[in-house]
Amino acid sequence: MSEQDNNSKGFIGRFLSLPTDSVPKTIFVAVAVCLVASMVVSAAAVALRPIQAVNALKDKQINILQVAGIYDPNVDVLEAFAAFEPRVLELETGTFTDQFDAASFDDRAAADDPATSIALDNDPAGIVRQAKYVTVYLLRDEAGDLDKVIMPLHGYGLWSTLYGFIALEENGNDIFGLQFYEHAETPGLGAEVDNPRWKALWNGKKLVDENGTLQISVAKTAPAAGADYHVDALAGATLTSVGVHNLVTFWMGESGYEPFLQQLKAGTL
């Protein structure tokens, strides 16, 4: 092909007339494939976001049902979840507030917002900021009396923040269950917090002793207070276990739910 022919073809013509395995064509195809693939992935991520949000909410609701012991896979989650009365709790006073809509209150957003949270100086749970308000879920019996209360808690393990719920009996002291719905601890080690056998250890444990002193502990050996206040640490995952101990004692203590637990004990709800 003469130089005159090449010039008359223009850039695109010259590119198309190159051999298929030439370097410019190979680079072009590679870049084009990357661009198309990234557009498909981005579009899928954006399109699936609402579905992911719905599924995350459903997963959280299933966890609340499970920790309260009323999850039935054959019953519609929304229908079963209607058994709960969600209330926004002001942690400092331990009383409910109607300042927010409990059905839509976003606990995690509240913990990030300086207007609705505080920075922690004493931070054993490793959460940096603590929301002043949290959503708790009341479960009543057929007579309308309080049966259980389900409260969110979270804190740092070894690799990640563990988010979960604790279910207490109406006396505000006996634990019905504890489980996490989100964490990134190692499968087979820290992730054994999800093992049903370990979760079952929480049932029947107590938070405080007769003197009102917080005694619950996750440890390799039972505390002096006795087995009623002891959950065995996970074998081979002491660091996650310490994290769970720290987050449970933080949330059940004076910086967490203690004022609310006093109200529960007084039977004023």
Ligand SMILES: Cc1cc2nc3c(=O)[nH]c(=O)nc-3n(C[C@H](O)[C@H](O)[C@H](O)COP(=O)(O)O)c2cc1C
């Ligand atoms: C790859 C890897 C992942 C680990 N993941 C965890 C974990 O998720 N939680 C944990 O407590 N320990 C984890 N460990 C183990 C800790 O480093 C530490 O050895 C353990 O917590 C000590 O527990 P033990 O006293 O019961 O043996 C991991 C170790 C390795 C090498």
